[in-house]
Each structure stands twice: as structure tokens, then as C-alpha cells.
Amino acid sequence: MAGKAIVVTSGKGGVGKTTTVANLGTGLALMGRRVCMVDADIGLRNLDVVMGLENRIVYDLVDVVEGHCKLRNALIKDKRVENLFLLPAAQTREKDAITPQQMKEICEVLKEEFDYVLIDSPAGIEHGFRNAIAGADEALVVTTPEVSAVRDADRIIGMLEAHELGAPKLIINRIRPDMVRRGDMMDIEDVIEILAITLIGVVPDDQDVIVATNKGEPVVFDRRTRSGQAYHNIVRRLEGEDVPLMQLDNDGLVERLRRLFNRDARRRKAQ
Amino acid sequence: MLEFFGRLFGRDEGSKKAAKDRLRLVLVHDRASLSPQLLESLKEDLIETISKYMEIDTEGLEVNLDQEEDTMALVASIPIRRVRRGVAAKANS
């Protein structure tokens, strides 16, 4: 059976698209799925470093399109997880080095091999965005709970609908329970109400994401982290499971102690 | 000072309300200004509906979005030629 291609997009830059692709891709592969992540951010490739695969790139997406290599030869195999591959973007080329039609063809071929093709879209609504969505069957829209990010998400949702991509689903990233609690950040309900689309997950703002990115190991590898748990939950929802939203605002004493304890345990393990 | 006490007693709503209100407004604008076609098709639907009740001057019909301080309104000016006979009777029965 052919797999499906899912594009992760946002409109506004820097809200967490690449982090999302890395974690969902890794998480799905950890569940035993065959996954290929495609970096469609030509000229500003990042997925390779977030995944810790930057030293292994030989060929890239544009090489494939221009016939310098076979598609198979450009795929980088992750050594930590079975069945996880990356098709890197070209770093020294322009966004228009490939066309939406070419992107579509590549996705079609990949879908025969993989259960999931996850496409990391560049920010913006121009050529790179159109390439990224060209081969996609579904879309995930990432936003943070901020005015400008939500505004841009709304624009993107409109464009996705115009391209007849099935109803996009929303990921709210970098939510801060402490700020929500004191009324200084929009809550999940606020964002959903404004954008009127289906939510597929919420990821807290979490230092562990940055620590993980520093190491080139997606945070989903460590499910004791809150963000790792959040990404794992989204993975299960993609797989059709009905997983309740994780409790973000549990800053009771017990919870704080538990986290402290976990952190110490992790440190000890790392030493 | 007042704001300080507001915060102290947890009465202040924080900046979230401002964020939400501003977003709502800017999206009304964004969504509407996305397509002049939208206004056009709204006009056509209006003409169709209103024509059931009265004869209107479709040429002189105007529909605009008006933005004031913090509200947005759809303002329509629709010159009526004549009300259709029997409409009132139908509505009352």
C-alpha cells in the first residue's frame, strides 16, 4: 500500500517546522513505520543538523532533480532508528532550482517505498512553499501562541484549502503554561477558536528541545521530557490513536518534585 | 499603580486579551481583503435575497467593509425602487 506525504508548514519563520519534522519522523520510525523526511527548504537547509546527519550528505534534492544521482543514492539512512531516511535540501542553490511538478514526482516515488513522507517547508508563501506542498496529501500547520504567528497560520490555512489539500491540522508549539496561567499568553482554546481547525497536538516550550538540537538527537528519543512526550503523542494521533492532550499545567509540588527527580536521574545517567 | 493592584489581586486580564482582540480584527481584515471576489459574490447573493422582497437598483448598490477604532462593520447601501406587492401580507400570514 502506498504511504502518505505530509507537509509541515507555518507561514511565519522560526516557529518550529523543522523541529516538528525531525521529531515526528523519528517518532514514527520508532513505532516501526518506514519514514522519509524531505527537506524542501532549499538554500537554508536545517533538517540535517537537527537530525545530526549533516556529515553524511553526499547528494541532495536538486542533484536528484537534475539527474546527477539516483533518488536512492541521495537518501541518508539514520543509524539510530530502523527505517528512517532523510532527503536533504541543496544548500547552495536557489529555491527555484526545482519545480512543483518535480517535487510531486519525487514524492510519488517515495510514497511507494515509505509509509510516511514528511516534508519540511520553508517559511513564507512563495516558490519554496508551493514546492513543499506540491506533493503532499495532507498538511500540518505549526504556530506559536503569538499574534503574528497565528495570523500567518491563518493565511497559510487559506492557501492550503485553495490547493485542495485535505483539512490541515494544527500544532501549537512553544506554549508556556506559566504565562497562560497569568493571562499573558493565548491558550489552546483561544488559538483553536480563532483559526477554527482541528488540533493534532500541543508542544510546550521546553529547554530540552534546544539541548536535543544541540546534540543532533530529536527530543522524542527521550520520552521523559515533556516535549518528547508531546511529540510522541502527536505520532500516535497520526497513527489514528485517540490520545488525550497531555496535562501541561501541573505545577503542583508533586509534579515539580517528579521533574526534578527525573532531571537528576537523566544527569546521572549521562555521566 | 492601579494596574499593579489589579495584578496583585489577580483581577488584571493580562496581555492575552489584547492579543486575542487584535488578532480577531486583523484576521477579519486579512480574510476579507484576501479576495475582492468575495465582496463581489457577497453582493450577488445580497441582490438575489433582497430582490425577493423589493425591487432594488442593482447598479447603485454598494457594499463595503468599514473599520473604526476596534470594530469592523459591513456597510451596505441599497437603493430601493419599490417594495413588492404582497410581501407584507405573506410575511404576516
Ligand SMILES: Nc1ncnc2c1ncn2[C@@H]1O[C@H](COP(=O)(O)OP(=O)(O)OP(=O)(O)O)[C@@H](O)[C@H]1O
Ligand atoms: N517546543 C520548543 N521549545 C523550545 N524551543 C523550541 C521549541 N520548538 C522549536 N524550538 C527552537 O526554536 C528554533 C526554531 O525552530 P525550527 O528551526 O524548528 O523552526 P522553523 O519553523 O523550521 O524555522 P525556519 O522557518 O527558519 O525554517 C530552534 O532554535 C528550536 O530549537
Ligand SMILES: [Mg+2]
Ligand atoms: Mg526550518
